[in-house]
Amino acid sequence: GESVGLHLPTLSVQEGDNSIINCAYSNSASDYFIWYKQESGKGPQFIIDIRSNMDKRQGQRVTVLLNKTVKHLSLQIAATQPGDSAVYFCAAYTSGTYKYIFGTGTRLKVLA
Amino acid sequence: DAGVIQSPRHEVTEMGQEVTLRCKPISGHNSLFWYRQTMMRGLELLIYFNNNVPIDDSGMPEDRFSAKMPNASFSTLKIQPSEPRDSAVYFCASRPTSGELFFGEGSRLTVL
Numbered sequence: 774g775e776s777v778g779l780h781l782p783t784l785s786v787q788e789g790d791n792s793i794i795n796c797a798y799s800n801s802a803s804d805y806f807i808w809y810k811q812e813s814g815k816g817p818q819f820i821i822d823i824r825s826n827m828d829k830r831q832g833q834r835v836t837v838l839l840n841k842t843v844k845h846l847s848l849q850i851a852a853t854q855p856g857d858s859a860v861y862f863c864a865a866y867t868s869g870t871y872k873y874i875f876g877t878g879t880r881l882k883v884l885a
Numbered sequence: 886d887a888g889v890i891q892s893p894r895h896e897v898t899e900m901g902q903e904v905t906l907r908c909k910p911i912s913g914h915n916s917l918f919w920y921r922q923t924m925m926r927g928l929e930l931l932i933y934f935n936n937n938v939p940i941d942d943s944g945m946p947e948d949r950f951s952a953k954m955p956n957a958s959f960s961t962l963k964i965q966p967s968e969p970r971d972s973a974v975y976f977c978a979s980r981p982t983s984g985e986l987f988f989g990e991g992s993r994l995t996v997l
Binding site: 876 | 889916918927928930933935940941976978983984985986987988989990991
């Protein structure tokens with residue numbers, strides 16, 4: 774079946790450094806991708822999204838890169854801050870369906 | 886907008902008891918999703934409603950689980966009878982016609 778995987782379960786970075794969280798998806802028909810941030814005891818919060826007709830999208834301190842050839846996307850966080858500590862999920866969605874396939878999550882730890 | 890509102894935030898009950906979780910989606914959103922989150926399985930889709938109609942309930946674990954959406958502003962997820970293995974965080978999410986999901990804060994269920 775469809776799956777979305779993450780390359781690392783935990784990522785530790787120094788405060789101020791850049792973070793890169795990776796995600797692989799299996800369905801080549803997926804055409805919309807979302808990154809969510811989930812803090813302890815809270816629901817997932819939208820960070821940034823990208824459609825398959827793009828390969829890069831930037832937000833405030835965050836950038837998502839999409840490589841459809843290898844079915845891979847990444848989330849880059851610039852100048853990581855303590856408030857960025859959370860679990861990050863990617864989700865893959867296929868238009869015409871209603872299913873968001875979520876990855877298992879990467880826990881980002883920001884070291885002071 | 887208040888966002889997706891779930892209640893209760895925490896529920897502790899004994900095996901065999903009935904549990905009802907409630908969700909108020911964001912006004913104007915016509916799709917509603919119930920997810921279950923556990924450490925072992927991550928986010929699992931339980932059921933999806935579109936315009937108050939259940940479209941896919943294949944993710945509902947078994948007949949002990951049921952969900953209703955009597956109107957556009959309210960949905961319930963019921964477990965009867967509850968079992969310890971039902972312990973998880975249950976999320977409700979809504980979205981407009983397309984785009985990202987908006988999650989509630991979740992209901993943490995513990996079945997003893």
